[in-house]
Amino acid sequence: MRNVDVLVVGGGPGGLAAAARLAAAGAGSVEVLEREQQAGGVPRYCAHGGFGTWSRSLTGPAYARLLTDAAVAAGAVVRTGVSALDWAGPLTLTTTGPGGPETITARAVVLATGAHERSRAARLVPGTRPAGVLTTGELQQSVHLYGQHIGSRAVIVGAQDVSYTAARTVRAAGADVVAMVTELPYPQTSPARAHDARLRGRVPLLTDTTVTELLGHGRLSGVRVRHRDGRTITLLCDTVIFTGDFVPDHELARRGGVDLDPGTRGPAVDGALRTSRPGVFAVGSVLHPVESAAMAVREGAHAAGRVMEWLTEGAWAWSAGVPVTAEPPLRWIAPGRVTPTDRLPYVLRTTTPLTRPVLEVAQDGRVLYRHRLRTAVPNRTVRLPAGWTGRVDPRGGAVRVRVTRR
Amino acid sequence: MNSPRATVTTHGPLPDRPYDVAVVGAGVVGCAIARALAHRPKLRVALVEAQDDVGQGTSKANTAILHTGFDAVPGSLEARLVREGSRQLAAYAAESGIPVEEVGALLVAWDEEQLAALPRLAQKAERNAYRETRLLDPAELYEREPHLGPGALGALHVPGESVICPWTTTLAYATQAVRGGVDLHLNSPVQDASHDGSTHRLRTRRGTLRARHLVNAAGLHADTLDRRLGHHDFTVTPRRGQLIVYDRFARALVRHILLPVPTALGKGVLVAPTVHGNVLLGPTAEDLGDKRATNSTADGLATLREKGRRILPELVEEEITAVYAGLRAATEHDDYRITAHPAQAYITVGGIRSTGLTASLAIADHVTGLLAENGLDLGPVRQPPPVRMPDLGESAPRPCEQPQLVAADPEYGTLVCHCERVSRGEIRDALASTIPPRTLDGLRRRTRARAGRCQGYHCGAAVRALFEEARG
Ligand SMILES: Cc1cc2nc3c(=O)[nH]c(=O)nc-3n(C[C@H](O)[C@H](O)[C@H](O)COP(=O)(O)OP(=O)(O)OC[C@H]3O[C@@H](n4cnc5c(N)ncnc54)[C@H](O)[C@@H]3O)c2cc1C
Numbered sequence: 001m002r003n004v005d006v007l008v009v010g011g012g013p014g015g016l017a018a019a020a021r022l023a024a025a026g027a028g029s030v031e032v033l034e035r036e037q038q039a040g041g042v043p044r045y046c047a048h049g050g051f052g053t054w055s056r057s058l059t060g061p062a063y064a065r066l067l068t069d070a071a072v073a074a075g076a077v078v079r080t081g082v083s084a085l086d087w088a089g090p091l092t093l094t095t096t097g098p099g100g101p102e103t104i105t106a107r108a109v110v111l112a113t114g115a116h117e118r119s120r121a122a123r124l125v126p127g128t129r130p131a132g133v134l135t136t137g138e139l140q141q142s143v144h145l146y147g148q149h150i151g152s153r154a155v156i157v158g159a160q161d162v163s164y165t166a167a168r169t170v171r172a173a174g175a176d177v178v179a180m181v182t183e184l185p186y187p188q189t190s191p192a193r194a195h196d197a198r199l200r201g202r203v204p205l206l207t208d209t210t211v212t213e214l215l216g217h218g219r220l221s222g223v224r225v226r227h228r229d230g231r232t233i234t235l236l237c238d239t240v241i242f243t244g245d246f247v248p249d250h251e252l253a254r255r256g257g258v259d260l261d262p263g264t265r266g267p268a269v270d271g272a273l274r275t276s277r278p279g280v281f282a283v284g285s286v287l288h289p290v291e292s293a294a295m296a297v298r299e300g301a302h303a304a305g306r307v308m309e310w311l312t313e314g315a316w317a318w319s320a321g322v323p324v325t326a327e328p329p330l331r332w333i334a335p336g337r338v339t340p341t342d343r344l345p346y347v348l349r350t351t352t353p354l355t356r357p358v359l360e361v362a363q364d365g366r367v368l369y370r371h372r373l374r375t376a377v378p379n380r381t382v383r384l385p386a387g388w389t390g391r392v393d394p395r396g397g398a399v400r401v402r403v404t405r406r
Numbered sequence: 407m408n409s410p411r412a413t414v415t416t417h418g419p420l421p422d423r424p425y426d427v428a429v430v431g432a433g434v435v436g437c438a439i440a441r442a443l444a445h446r447p448k449l450r451v452a453l454v455e456a457q458d459d460v461g462q463g464t465s466k467a468n469t470a471i472l473h474t475g476f477d478a479v480p481g482s483l484e485a486r487l488v489r490e491g492s493r494q495l496a497a498y499a500a501e502s503g504i505p506v507e508e509v510g511a512l513l514v515a516w517d518e519e520q521l522a523a524l525p526r527l528a529q530k531a532e533r534n535a536y537r538e539t540r541l542l543d544p545a546e547l548y549e550r551e552p553h554l555g556p557g558a559l560g561a562l563h564v565p566g567e568s569v570i571c572p573w574t575t576t577l578a579y580a581t582q583a584v585r586g587g588v589d590l591h592l593n594s595p596v597q598d599a600s601h602d603g604s605t606h607r608l609r610t611r612r613g614t615l616r617a618r619h620l621v622n623a624a625g626l627h628a629d630t631l632d633r634r635l636g637h638h639d640f641t642v643t644p645r646r647g648q649l650i651v652y653d654r655f656a657r658a659l660v661r662h663i664l665l666p667v668p669t670a671l672g673k674g675v676l677v678a679p680t681v682h683g684n685v686l687l688g689p690t691a692e693d694l695g696d697k698r699a700t701n702s703t704a705d706g707l708a709t710l711r712e713k714g715r716r717i718l719p720e721l722v723e724e725e726i727t728a729v730y731a732g733l734r735a736a737t738e739h740d741d742y743r744i745t746a747h748p749a750q751a752y753i754t755v756g757g758i759r760s761t762g763l764t765a766s767l768a769i770a771d772h773v774t775g776l777l778a779e780n781g782l783d784l785g786p787v788r789q790p791p792p793v794r795m796p797d798l799g800e801s802a803p804r805p806c807e808q809p810q811l812v813a814a815d816p817e818y819g820t821l822v823c824h825c826e827r828v829s830r831g832e833i834r835d836a837l838a839s840t841i842p843p844r845t846l847d848g849l850r851r852r853t854r855a856r857a858g859r860c861q862g863y864h865c866g867a868a869v870r871a872l873f874e875e876a877r878g
């Protein structure tokens with residue numbers, strides 16, 4: 001058994017940012033466990049630009065290196081090829097790697113384990129089980145990390161940001177995009193991006209359309225799709241990419257009996273990114289699958305401050321918080337708990353498009369805040385500032401966020 | 407430790423020299439027969455398979471239960487072979503490293519009619535020489551299965567019912583057969599067969615294979631091959647069973663195999679833990695005309711989820727890891743169709759419908775006996791070298807969790823598939839094994855790489871890279 005001050009599980013943007021801040025702030029020994037051979041998380045295999053800030057946009061791999069170097073320079077130990085497997089005590093984790101199994105006890109643990117896209121089976125798409133059925137994560141790694149051949153004609157299921165990334169990667173790998181298919185009546189990306197894909201990329205977009213069956217033995221031969229009006233056609237293709245529909249990689253959290261948020265299925269946290277398990281924090285995509293890498297980084301930095309407080313004060317204010325719930329048509333809100341001192345902005349998702357919606361925050365019938373938005377679209381980020389948290393009664397009921405028109 | 411004789415071919419012309427026995431079909435049944443014949447060093451045996459791997463037919467897509475045979479038709483050949491095969495396979499599994507968990511089954515009664523049927527099922531079990539069943543009242547039932555849906559009236563406990571790894575079973579038989587001297591010819595669909603009084607000629611796209619004795623273990627296609635040799639004893643009507651595999655987090659919801667009480671409409675939908683740590687929900691039972699219809703359907707999945715919600719409401723809240731469908735080789739007969747045709751030195755092993763995994767070793771012994779009756783001189787017995795398969799079971803520690811193993815070879819500590827904790831060492835071993843996988847699916851059945859909740863999102867490309875590197 002070995003002891004460290006802070007153990008960060010997951011060396012993606014969120015975990016690396018937390019580790020860098022903690023090491024710089026003098027948290028003591030800060031160790032990041034990353035199960036892949038290289039740290040950096042998702043950006044490692046996103047060759048496109050758009051990571052970091054507007055003023056300083058980097059490619060994914062460059063961003064991954066930047067964050068890794070920053071953590072190491074600050075004094076954190078980044079161990080790659082090491083997986084955290086399970087809990088062996090309140091703040092003790094079992095791990096394994098080429099050096100063999102190990103047990104590590106920390107004074108604080110930060111979970112930054114990321115998310116994955118639901119597979120075709122998890123989405124209950126019927127049909128045969130041929131080769132050529134991927135998620136964006138697998139596609140990105142195939143093409144950008146291994147230079148693998150992915151087929152010649154691909155259908156992309158989804159029309160959100162990550163779907164457009166997939167389309168670009170398919171074309172970069174020398175294959176054609178037969179079509180993008182979305183159940184919704186419109187694409188869920190910036191108008192510029194959708195327009196560009198349609199015109200320059202000549203990617204047909206089938207809206208109001210569902211994939212009803214995968215065809216082919218051995219290799220995919222086509223996907224059957226149905227339009228809302230009942231028309232059914234078969235798109236001939238040898239590859240299909242299921243995009244979006246992320247679920248948190250919450251395995252460690254769940255194994256540790258950490259309360260899960262019913263909306264996101266990630267660990268429930270308050271604005272200090274505390275989980276229900278004392279000393280255990282969570283940041284990044286595991287909380288809200290999936291936002292920008294910059295947001296994971298901001299959360300990592302924010303959590304670092306709260307971890308420092310925990311290390312010095314040792315008080316766990318989890319029970320001082322109340323749940324925050326998003327009411328339909330809102331799908332989820334993160335963080336899903338609030339204490340009156342919270343300052344971290346909130347992110348939400350909606351299931352239906354909303355025009356000039358007003359988000360109303362209320363507790364026990366008392367309105368705490370109203371916030372007007374321009375639009376809200378499914379699968380895209382909706383933001384809610386945190387200015388209202390001071391008005392929350394920590395002994396009151398759940399805080400509800402709903403959509404009103406007033 | 408490949409024995410120098412191990413022969414597995416995938417392309418090129420088939421050997422000229424006639425074999426003593428050709429077994430057509432490398433499913434669990436054909437592989438078990440080949441393994442039994444590997445105990446007879448005098449014999450030259452060929453195992454001929456249409457596909458590029460063993461166990462790619464029905465044997466890869468079933469409910470993975472090692473039955474006691476408590477509910478078989480008393481007095482049938484199936485009842486006897488299931489009863490014997492079950493014991494044999496349990497022992498074989500223990501010595502070969504095939505994961506088995508004796509979780510026991512509960513036949514859950516949801517209405518008065520089903521409750522009334524339980525004592526009759528207990529009596530039927532006795533007629534099948536299975537005496538350990540016990541009736542449970544609702545209190546005992548819910549104590550055993552606290553997550554069971556409301557409204558169950560009682561259950562029959564069948565403690566001997568177990569779950570097993572179907573892929574390792576087939577692969578263990580095949581590996582032992584090949585190491586014991588059987589030639590395995592993959593990618594060799596038998597398109598036609600004829601017998602000229604002394605020799606069978608099996609025409610394949612890799613040329614003609616000759617053998618003195620023929621065993622037809624072609625599963626769904628056993629009737630087709632039978633007709634080529636002039637027999638019209640049975641017709642296979644594939645009966646599809648669709649299944650849903652739930653996430654490992656569902657495993658804690660269920661302790662036993664939860665069986666429905668069989669009705670006139672069939673065996674119904676069950677919920678069962680798997681040895682790999684998941685939970686199965688299924689199968690459907692749909693009679694079809696197409697022997698390739700291993701696709702799942704929207705209706706089938708909806709039906710399963712509806713039934714699952716009744717049995718174990720929390721189950722359907724968990725994530726789904728995989729969906730698959732298998733085809734039972736159902737016939738118009740209510741028993742196996744295992745028939746010897748001495749004049750043709752030919753044995754048909756047909757209609758091995760929903761219990762073939764369990765019965766496989768007993769079927770193999772039975773067929774060996776029939777071969778001798780057909781005039782084959784089996785010669786002396788020699789035990790083939792024992793096999794020790796990688797344990798894919800959830801109850802065994804994974805290699806990455808074993809300090810000595812990782813210390814001796816750090817590749818066992820280098821994880822590739824994180825959801826299932828499969829290391830580079832295990833993938834390397836599978837790729838260098840006696841019967842190496844020819845596809846990523848074959849690799850998955852041998853190691854569980856990409857079989858977990860992310861289905862390759864994290865590891866798919868890395869696993870593929872290792873696979874392609876090894877295959878050159
Ligand atoms: C295809 C795609 C394109 C994207 N494009 C952009 C973009 O252009 N711009 C942008 O800002 N954002 C983009 N994003 C989002 C961005 O990648 C995420 O917001 C960011 O990666 C989240 O960081 P994270 O640290 O929370 O998780 P991740 O990056 O997912 O990192 C989690 C890490 O934890 C490790 N891990 C998990 N479990 C364990 C364990 N038990 N033990 C050890 N290690 C473990 C994983 O291996 C992984 O490295 C994109 C995402 C995807 C999927």
Ligand SMILES: Cc1cc2nc3c(=O)[nH]c(=O)nc-3n(C[C@H](O)[C@H](O)[C@H](O)COP(=O)(O)OP(=O)(O)OC[C@H]3O[C@@H](n4cnc5c(N)ncnc54)[C@H](O)[C@@H]3O)c2cc1C
Nearest residue numbers: 431433435456463464465468469471596625647732762764
């Ligand atoms: C949904 C479902 C659930 C089941 N559950 C259980 C269970 O819980 N327990 C249990 O014991 N059993 C169960 N079974 C039954 C069990 O899976 C089968 O009885 C068993 O797999 C049959 O094995 P087999 O070798 O006869 O057939 P297969 O596995 O189908 O093997 C036949 C092989 O022959 C090959 N072949 C066919 N034609 C030719 C040709 N012309 N030339 C060369 N090769 C050919 C095929 O490619 C195939 O590999 C279940 C079956 C299903 C479908």
